[in-house]
Amino acid sequence: MDALGVGLRVRGAPRPVQVSPPVTRVQSHAAGAARELFCAARVFSSVDADVVVWSPLADKIADACHRVPTRRSSRVPRAAGGDRHPCGGACSSCAGAKVRRGMTWLTASFLVPVAVSVGVPAAFLYFVRRLDLYASGGFALVVGCFVAGLLAFPLSFAANTGALRLMTLGWGLSTAVALLAVKTSVAPLVEEVAKSLGLVYAVRRPDFTYFVDGAIFGFAAGTAFAIIENLFYLGNARDPLGMAVNRAFSTSLMHGTASALVGVALGRLRFGHGRQRFAALLVGWASAMALHMAFNRLVNSGPLTPAHLAGAIAIGIGGVVLTAACIFWGLREERAWLRETLGLGVGVSAGEANVVHRMADIDTLLAPIEQHFGAERRKQVQRFLQLQAQLGLKTKGAALAADPKLRAALEAQVADLQAQTDALRRAVGLYCMSYVRSILPDEGEPLWDRLNTALAQAGTAEPSMNLWQSLADRTGSGATDAGSGPTLPDPRPEA
Known part of the structure; x- marks a missing residue:
């Protein structure tokens, strides 16, 4: 060859x-x-x-x-000329x-249920997080509680599996009886304790302000647990999309709500002493476990009929409503804290405090700011108001804290927040801040009425140039008569 x-x-x-x-x-x-x-x-x-x-x-x-x-x-060897071994x-x-x-x-028929299993609980978590008008809870703690919820799943899985093996191999129960007992009794206890471990740590942090934060942090931990659980179950489902939708609107929300109840209990009695804190933890655990047990007993009481599914979804959606109600309750109490603390030696003027009290209407209040000064300046003003709200809440928290270490940490945060608000006030500028105060309702005016009365009683002559009237003319907020007093508050912060 x-x-x-x-x-x-x-x-x-x-x-x-x-x-x-x-x-x-x-x-x-x-x-x-x-x-x-x-x-x-x-x-x-x-x-x-x-x-x-x-x-x-x-x-x-x-x-x-x-x-x-x-x-x-x-x-x-392969078969000669063949495709099969x-x-x-x-x-x-x-x-x-x-x-x-x-x-x-691993195609769209699987990836779409995965997206539903992850996306829907995450969307509800985003909604719950947005309810905190004052953004008092640090984002880092939200992420930390979310990670703690992820880690709680393998811990719970190992404990539940050990309980199942004990019942079947040690106690001689049948697999069906043992599995039902674990689902309806053991799993709710184990999982709620595991999910709340991150909350027990977070409640000791200075960034944890009040039980509004506890509800959000708890919902984050429960949501993370539910996401991992959804993905674990998804592979064996005959109808992955149907299972993903059912769990996303029922089991996932139940997990988030149960953990939120623990967070509310911890945050509600955060400033209590040893026994009160322990009692708060027991109340939170009992509420969460009762909700979890009721849910598991419902879905395991027989074949999963449409009535069972409707009840499970009702528990899930109702849990979100309950979490939102707890947050609104906490926000109302936080507003009372702000009325008590803002303006009392923390560098916040009465006009600025008045805007903070109306944070629920912040989009309406700041719409003219964006129109006149741009979107970037509007973000600065909104951040400025949120910092002032956090300043008031931290000041109240420092006054209530019984732990000296926690009080010292909160006082350090108060000083840092004061520095941040002063820097933002300078960044926003005198003209923009004057305009912010000019668009406030009349609740901000009594301070200046009292000042005018005091000046009149002291026999002070009226100045030759009305500075506040000039500022009002520049901002276009309208002129008033010379004897009617200023239309704008003093843009300088109170001492």
Whole structure:
């Protein structure tokens, strides 16, 4: 054969034998470890509201791991000219092909339920977070409680699985009876304690202002737990999208509400002493566990009928309404704190405090600011008002704190907030701040009426130039008679 014929095959000759690449010792040990892992994992079962044993993906991978060959059996040739191995699917190439075929379900039919399972609870968390008008809770603590909720799932799963094994292997109960007992009694206790561990830490932080923050932090922890749980159950669902929708509007919201109740209890009695704090934690846990037990008993009381599903969704939506009601209740008490603290030696004028009291109407109040000064200046003004609200809340919290360390931390935050508000006041500018105060309702005027009365009683002559009238003319807020007093408050902060 000449050089041009090297590598050519004579027509009609049999194809050369193709040999699969050998499996190394490391690959063989890895396959064995994976096989043992997935075989052990299949023993565990879900112990929450849905009867789910394991994920189909785990079944596919476990089946493939069982078929991974040893080094000795890996050198099985392909059939001459054929597509199938004579090994009957026992070699590594066949196992890999099976896994690849099994992964074809990672398409829109699976990704859409995943998006629903994650997106809907996250959207409700965003809604609950937006209810805090004063943004008193630090975003870092929200993220921290969310991460704590993620970590609570494996802890709860291990504890629930241990309880199930104890009931079946130790006490001799049947699997069905033990599973029902774990779902309706053990799981609510274990999961609510696990989800609240992050809240117990957060309540000791200076960024935790009042039980409004507790409701938001608790809802974040419960939402994170529910998201992981949804993804865990999703793989075994016959109807992934239907299951995702059902859980997103029922179980997920129940988890968020239950944890929010714990946060409200901790925040409500945050400034109490040792026994009061412990009692608050017990009340929060009892409320959360009662809600969780009632929900699990409802969905496990028989076949999941439309009536059961409607009841579960009603509990979920009602839980969000209850969480929002707790937040509004807390905001009303926080407004009372602001009326008490703002303007009392914290560098906030009466006009600025009046705007802070009306934070619920902030979009309406600041719309003219954006129209006259632009969107960036409007954001600065809104941030300025939020900082003033936080300043008042932290001042009240420092006065109520019984723990010296907590009081010192809050006082340091008050000083920092005062510096931030002064810097923002200068950044916003005198002209813009004067305009902000000029568009306020008449509640901000009595301070200046009292000042005019005091000046008149002292016999002070009327100045030759009315500075406040000039500012009113520049801002276009309208002129008044010379004897009617100023239309704008003093833009300088009170001492």
